[in-house]
Amino acid sequence: MDLQTTIYLFVGGSFALYIGIAIWARAGSTSEFYAAGGQVPPVLNGMATAADWMSAASFISMAGLISNMGYGGGLFLMGWTGGYVLLAMLLAPYLRKFGKFTVPQFIGDRFYSKSASTVAVLCLLVASLTYIIGQMTGVGVAFSRFLGVSKEVGIYVGMGIVFAYAVFGGMKGITYTQVAQYCVLIMAYVIPAIFISMHITGNPIPQLGLGSNLVGQDISLLAKLDTVVTELGFGKYTTSLPGSTLNMFVYTMSLMIGTAGLPHVIMRFFTVPSVAAARSSAGWALVFIAILYTTAPAVAAMAKFNLIGTVNTGAMTAEKSIYAPDAALEYAKRPDWMNRWEKTGLLKFTDKNGDGRINYYNDKSKDPAFLAKAEQAGWKGNELTVNADIIVLANPEIALLPNWVIALVAAGGLAAALSTAAGLLMAISSAISHDLVKNVFVPDISEKGELLTGKIAMAASIVVAGYLGLNPPGFAAGTVALAFGIAASSLFPAIMMGIFSKKMNKEGAMAGMLAGLFVTLFYVFAHKGLFFIKGTGYLDLIGGANSFFGITPEAFGAIGALVNFGVAFAVDKVTKEPPEHIQAMVEAVRVPRGSKAVDGAH
Amino acid sequence: MDKSASAYWSATLGLLTKILIIWFLVSFGAGILFASMLNGISLGGYPLGFWFAQQGSMYIFIALIFWYGKKMGEIDREFDVHEE
Numbered sequence: 001m002d003l004q005t006t007i008y009l010f011v012g013g014s015f016a017l018y019i020g021i022a023i024w025a026r027a028g029s030t031s032e033f034y035a036a037g038g039q040v041p042p043v044l045n046g047m048a049t050a051a052d053w054m055s056a057a058s059f060i061s062m063a064g065l066i067s068n069m070g071y072g073g074g075l076f077l078m079g080w081t082g083g084y085v086l087l088a089m090l091l092a093p094y095l096r097k098f099g100k101f102t103v104p105q106f107i108g109d110r111f112y113s114k115s116a117s118t119v120a121v122l123c124l125l126v127a128s129l130t131y132i133i134g135q136m137t138g139v140g141v142a143f144s145r146f147l148g149v150s151k152e153v154g155i156y157v158g159m160g161i162v163f164a165y166a167v168f169g170g171m172k173g174i175t176y177t178q179v180a181q182y183c184v185l186i187m188a189y190v191i192p193a194i195f196i197s198m199h200i201t202g203n204p205i206p207q208l209g210l211g212s213n214l215v216g217q218d219i220s221l222l223a224k225l226d227t228v229v230t231e232l233g234f235g236k237y238t239t240s241l242p243g244s245t246l247n248m249f250v251y252t253m254s255l256m257i258g259t260a261g262l263p264h265v266i267m268r269f270f271t272v273p274s275v276a277a278a279r280s281s282a283g284w285a286l287v288f289i290a291i292l293y294t295t296a297p298a299v300a301a302m303a304k305f306n307l308i309g310t311v312n313t314g315a316m317t318a319e320k321s322i323y324a325p326d327a328a329l330e331y332a333k334r335p336d337w338m339n340r341w342e343k344t345g346l347l348k349f350t351d352k353n354g355d356g357r358i359n360y361y362n363d364k365s366k367d368p369a370f371l372a373k374a375e376q377a378g379w380k381g382n383e384l385t386v387n388a389d390i391i392v393l394a395n396p397e398i399a400l401l402p403n404w405v406i407a408l409v410a411a412g413g414l415a416a417a418l419s420t421a422a423g424l425l426m427a428i429s430s431a432i433s434h435d436l437v438k439n440v441f442v443p444d445i446s447e448k449g450e451l452l453t454g455k456i457a458m459a460a461s462i463v464v465a466g467y468l469g470l471n472p473p474g475f476a477a478g479t480v481a482l483a484f485g486i487a488a489s490s491l492f493p494a495i496m497m498g499i500f501s502k503k504m505n506k507e508g509a510m511a512g513m514l515a516g517l518f519v520t521l522f523y524v525f526a527h528k529g530l531f532f533i534k535g536t537g538y539l540d541l542i543g544g545a546n547s548f549f550g551i552t553p554e555a556f557g558a559i560g561a562l563v564n565f566g567v568a569f570a571v572d573k574v575t576k577e578p579p580e581h582i583q584a585m586v587e588a589v590r591v592p593r594g595s596k597a598v599d600g601a602h
Numbered sequence: 603m604d605k606s607a608s609a610y611w612s613a614t615l616g617l618l619t620k621i622l623i624i625w626f627l628v629s630f631g632a633g634i635l636f637a638s639m640l641n642g643i644s645l646g647g648y649p650l651g652f653w654f655a656q657q658g659s660m661y662i663f664i665a666l667i668f669w670y671g672k673k674m675g676e677i678d679r680e681f682d683v684h685e686e
Binding site: 066071073074075077078081082084085086088089090093207208210211212213220221222223238239245248249252253274275276279280282283286287290293294297587590591592593594595 | 607610611614618621622625629630633634635637638641645646647648649652653655656657659660661663664666667668670671674675678683684685686
């Protein structure tokens, strides 16, 4: 069977499965629609949370980024997993005890104010929508690559499928489809990694393979990689930093607290049966996430090793120098996968010195000794550019794995993108129908009406996200970073103070959320343009790129969170303390006894 | 023994503090601030600082969450506030 048919079969089969589950689990009452009746066991909930969490960014692009960044790429690994520790201890059990559906509900009740709840809805909508735009773009790219259609058609197909199971299934549909999606995506990620690890190091477990010696050589993979990348003018793989140690520190912190503050992840913990289950659910989620996240650095290093080995035969043998004229791969003899990816424009070759060979190195190196060697070798600039986003998708092709593995990776990438998009849509839908329409505009709306509003809101957000995905407001990674920055700087501090500070009042919480949100948006928009519209950035105003201690805009959420805490406590000091019954409520939330299933009563 | 709500809460906070210290030490400490120092030591083919940043911290995070769940369960029962 040829590659294209196999891909159709795998993608089609996996989709039939998800839609089948969604129909089987069609929801009735509102409490089933949002929180699956509070009856999802911790292990399954953990799996669904993992699928919800691991988006196209984790599946498709993270390993590629680590491959480029080396050691510094660890910030994604630590940042996106360390947040679960915070979530499990600081938020999940208390929010579960609180017994409501959504984050804005908690904020509104705890800070005894509809305005506070509305501010939280605003933060939630901005964070979720920006996140989902990136997902829809990812869905479009993945569909177009694997189904051989244009990116636009890819997005329309994706919109249709997300709509089908998010709208008809509700949370229960999503919970069980996400369990299925998790299984598909994790197999798609791990199976090729096992093949490749076996091939390069002889160890079938990628996590151990990364720390093993190369097959038939007395040198470890990482040591060899360090030598080779240094010879090609790149920074040493195991130590290269993203900017500075400070930036790495702040970036990691932003991703951690952003993880703990993302509403679509927090919502998961409303769907477990008890407070104890909320605690262990986060642990199970992290177990399932870590299976992919600990494999990713192995995929990254091995892909880099394979790529360099493919284009420079001198890199992998001791007999030949990496600079030897016949070490570089002849363009005419390039493998099929390069040819295939060249067509997408994500892999490019330009023969700058006209020798018909691919010279791949870091021509931006500042090391004079290396530049002298490159000149001596006759290299006239780097001739191969590889988009980081293709590393995972192309990995099985680079390693010449069978067609069914390539098809499985295609299905996995789509599962990752779609499951996250669906989870985000749930968060948006409940924020609009429950927290805005029911609580602010039409308090006496019937349960049926609320359900309908939720579905309409979901359909509308799919259309908006799809439209923005067709005309992306900017670079996808920047959009995702904004989502984390907003969650980190606005929602996380407010929820945390709501639980851990009895005296925090509504004025403090609202001022904190708005200040954190504003500062973060201000810094990000300065770099990326107002609402990501190109050409509207105002870097001059803040004194140049990364002007705040060299911190990149993606890392700024942690600073925004500090501002949030600072402003909140300052305002809290000068305004009157919360009423007695609110302080009593905080006391009650801290104790597990008396937890009940969420019932939607307000 | 004091079984009041405030004693329960301070026992909880004590546990949280302990876990947060470990959480910080393995990621921000061993994985970032002291990584270059630890890279002098190797763990199999891994430099140790690199291992903490790309593998070790994640395993320890998992252990921390389950440990937290278990300890909190014990504290809940000790102060008689566990769920029925």
